[in-house]
Amino acid sequence: MLEYAEPVTKLIDEFKRLPGIGSKSAQRLAFHIMRLPEADVERLIDALQEVKRKIRLCSECNNLTDVDPCRFCSSPTRDRSIICVVEEPYNLVAIEKTRSYRGLYHVLHGSLSPVRGIGPEMLRLDNLLARLKPENNQGVKVKEVILATNPTTEGEATAIYLSHLLKPLGVRTTRIAMGMPVGSDLEYVDEVTMDKALANRHEI
Amino acid sequence: MLEYAEPVTKLIDEFKRLPGIGSKSAQRLAFHIMRLPEADVERLIDALQEVKRKIRLCSECNNLTDVDPCRFCSSPTRDRSIICVVEEPYNLVAIEKTRSYRGLYHVLHGSLSPVRGIGPEMLRLDNLLARLKPENNQGVKVKEVILATNPTTEGEATAIYLSHLLKPLGVRTTRIAMGMPVGSDLEYVDEVTMDKALANRHEI
Numbered sequence: 001m002l003e004y005a006e007p008v009t010k011l012i013d014e015f016k017r018l019p020g021i022g023s024k025s026a027q028r029l030a031f032h033i034m035r036l037p038e039a040d041v042e043r044l045i046d047a048l049q050e051v052k053r054k055i056r057l058c059s060e061c062n063n064l065t066d067v068d069p070c071r072f073c074s075s076p077t078r079d080r081s082i083i084c085v086v087e088e089p090y091n092l093v094a095i096e097k098t099r100s101y102r103g104l105y106h107v108l109h110g111s112l113s114p115v116r117g118i119g120p121e122m123l124r125l126d127n128l129l130a131r132l133k134p135e136n137n138q139g140v141k142v143k144e145v146i147l148a149t150n151p152t153t154e155g156e157a158t159a160i161y162l163s164h165l166l167k168p169l170g171v172r173t174t175r176i177a178m179g180m181p182v183g184s185d186l187e188y189v190d191e192v193t194m195d196k197a198l199a200n201r202h203e204i
Numbered sequence: 205m206l207e208y209a210e211p212v213t214k215l216i217d218e219f220k221r222l223p224g225i226g227s228k229s230a231q232r233l234a235f236h237i238m239r240l241p242e243a244d245v246e247r248l249i250d251a252l253q254e255v256k257r258k259i260r261l262c263s264e265c266n267n268l269t270d271v272d273p274c275r276f277c278s279s280p281t282r283d284r285s286i287i288c289v290v291e292e293p294y295n296l297v298a299i300e301k302t303r304s305y306r307g308l309y310h311v312l313h314g315s316l317s318p319v320r321g322i323g324p325e326m327l328r329l330d331n332l333l334a335r336l337k338p339e340n341n342q343g344v345k346v347k348e349v350i351l352a353t354n355p356t357t358e359g360e361a362t363a364i365y366l367s368h369l370l371k372p373l374g375v376r377t378t379r380i381a382m383g384m385p386v387g388s389d390l391e392y393v394d395e396v397t398m399d400k401a402l403a404n405r406h407e408i
Contacts, residue, residue, distance in 0.1 A: 004297075005270035007258045011251040017244070019236050020229055031294055032223050033252060034259050034268055040221070041256050045249050047215040048237060052245050054211045055238050064238055066209035090235055093208075 008034070060131065062107040062124045064089045072104055079103045080140040083131065085162065086148050087111045087155060095148060103146070106131070111154040112161055118154075120161060132169055144172040151178045151196075212238070264335065266311040266328045268293045276309055283307045284344040287335065289366065290352050291315045291359060299352060307350070310335070315358040316365055322358075324365060336373055348376040355382045355400075 004012070008030055015026035033041060057063070058070035061083075065071065072078055082103030086092050087110060095101050108123045134141045145166050149155035163173045179197035180189055189197070208216070212234055219230035237245060261267070262274035265287075269275065276282055286307030290296050291314060299305050312327045338345045349370050353359035367377045383401035384393055393401070 005259060005268065005275075007251070007254040007270055008268065011255045014248045014251040017248075018233055020232060025224055027294055027297075028224060029222055030255065031268070031292070034255055038256060041252055044218045044221075045252055047211070047218040048245055048249055050211040051215045051234065051238055052242060055209060064209065064212065064235070066211055071209075088235070090231055093231075 057107075057124075060127060061105050062109060062127065063092065063105060064107075077102070080137055081143040082146065083128070083142055083144075084146040084148050085128065087150055087158070091148065091150075103144075106145075108149070108158065111149055111152075111158040113154045113157075123158070125162075125165075129165075129169075132166075132171055142171055144174060147173065147175045151176075261311075261328075264331060265309050266313060266331065267296065267309060268311075281306070284341055285347040286350065287332070287346055287348075288350040288352050289332065291354055291362070295352065295354075307348075310349075312353070312362065315353055315356075315362040317358045317361075327362070329366075329369075333369075333373075336370075336375055346375055348378060351377065351379045355380075 011030045011033065012023075012026045015021050015029045016023060021029070054066045055064050056066075056068060058065045058068055058073055060069045060073040063070045063072060067074070079102050083106050084095060084101060084103055085106045085108060086095070087108050089107050089109075092105050092107065095105075106128045108125070108128075110118055110123050112118060112120065112123070128145075130136045132142050145162070147159040147162055149158045149162075159175050163175070166173045177200055178193065179200050180186070180193065186194070215234045215237065216227075216230045219225050219233045220227060225233070258270045259268050260270075260272060262269045262272055262277055264273045264277040267274045267276060271278070283306050287310050288299060288305060288307055289310045289312060290299070291312050293311050293313075296309050296311065299309075310332045312329070312332075314322055314327050316322055316324065316327070332349075334340045336346050349366070351363040351366055353362045353366075363379050367379070370377045381404055382397070383404050384390070384397065390398070
C-alpha cells in the first residue's frame with residue numbers, strides 16, 4: 001500500500017531536491033506544511049515567487065540584487081579602487097560582517113574545477129576585466145583585487161588563475177591569508193592549515 | 205549596509221520558520237532557489253498549493269489523506285478488528301515498512317504533555333472511541349488496540365491514559381515492546397533502555 005497520498009509524495013519529492021534536505025527532513029517539512037495555516041503557506045509561496053520575479057545579477061559585480069547596479073556598486077561610500085573577488089554571493093556576507101572592508105565585490109558564481117569540468121569560461125570573469133578600465137568604473141582606477149575565493153583546491157586554483165590573468169594588467173593582486181582560525185587549538189588543527197600557518201608566520 | 209536585497213531576506217525568514225532549518229540552511233536554500241530554473245520553482249509552488257488544497261484528515265482515523273475515508277480505512281484487505289494508535293501521521297510509515305501489520309490505524313496528532321499544556325481534550329480521541337462500536341466500524345468489533353505512541357515520557361503517559369480509558373470498554377489494549385534496538389551494542393545503550401530490555405526479558 002502506498003503510504004502517502006499522491007500530493008504528499010509530490011511535495012516530499014520537491015523538498016528532497018533542495019540542497020541539504022534528505023528523505024527524513026523532506027517528510028518532516030511536508031507534514032509541517034500540511035499543518036500550517038493556509039496564510040503561512042501563502043506567505044512562503046509569495047516569498048518564493050517574489051525572489052524569482054525581482055532578484056537578478058548585478059551587471060557590474062554579479063551579486064544577487066533587486067536593483068541594478070546593486071547596493072554595493074551604487075554606494076557613494078564604498079571605495080571603488082578595491083575589488084574583492086568571491087566565489088558565491090553568500091561568501092560576501094562573511095566579509096561584510098567584519099565591517100572592516102569598504103571596497104567593492106565581484107562574484108564569480110563558481111570556482112575552477114577540472115574534475116567537475118568547470119573551466120574559466122564558466123566563471124563570470126568578463127565584467128571583472130571590464131571593471132579594471134577606469135571608464136567602466138566611474139573614472140576610478142582599480143588599485144587592488146583581493147582574491148577571497150575559498151581556501152580549497154578549487155578556490156586556490158581559481159586564485160592562481162586570476163592572479164596570472166590580472167597581474168599582467170598592472171593591478172595589485174592579493175590573496176586572503178590562510179592559517180590557524182582565531183580561538184582554535186593547535187591540538188585539533190589539520191596539518192595543511194598548520195603548514196600554512198607556519199609558512200605565513202610574521203614578525204611580532 | 206543591508207547584505208541581502210529585501211526579497212532574499214524575506215525568503216530566508218520564511219525558510220527559517222520551517223522545522224529543522226537554521227539560519228545557514230535557510231540562506232543556502234534561498235540562494236539555491238534564486239538559481240533554480242523558473243519551472244523548478246513553479247513545480248515546488250504547485251506541490252505546496254496542491255497539498256494544502258487536497259490533503260485533509262481522514263474522518264475515521266485522522267490520517268492525512270486526499271480521499272475520505274483514507275486508503276487504510278477503506279481497504280478491503282486490512283483487518284478492521286485491530287487498531288494501532290500512533291502520535292503522528294509519519295509514525296505510521298515506520299509501522300507500514302515492517303509489512304507485518306495488517307490492521308487499521310488511529311492518529312492522535314500529539315501526545316499528552318502537562319509541561320506543554322497538552323491535555324486529553326487536545327488529542328483526537330473522540331473518533332477512536334466511536335470506532336470501538338461495531339456500527340461505526342462496518343459491523344466489525346474491535347478486538348485489540350495497539351498503543352504505538354513513542355517510547356518517551358509523553359508517549360508513555362499517553363499510552364497509560366489510553367489504556368485506562370479503553371480497558372473498561374472491554375477491548376484488549378497492548379503496548380509496543382521497548383528494549384535494545386536490533387543491531388545495537390550493549391556498550392552504547394542508555395540505562396533506561398537497558399532497564400526496559402531487562403524488565404521485558406522473555407524465555408527463549
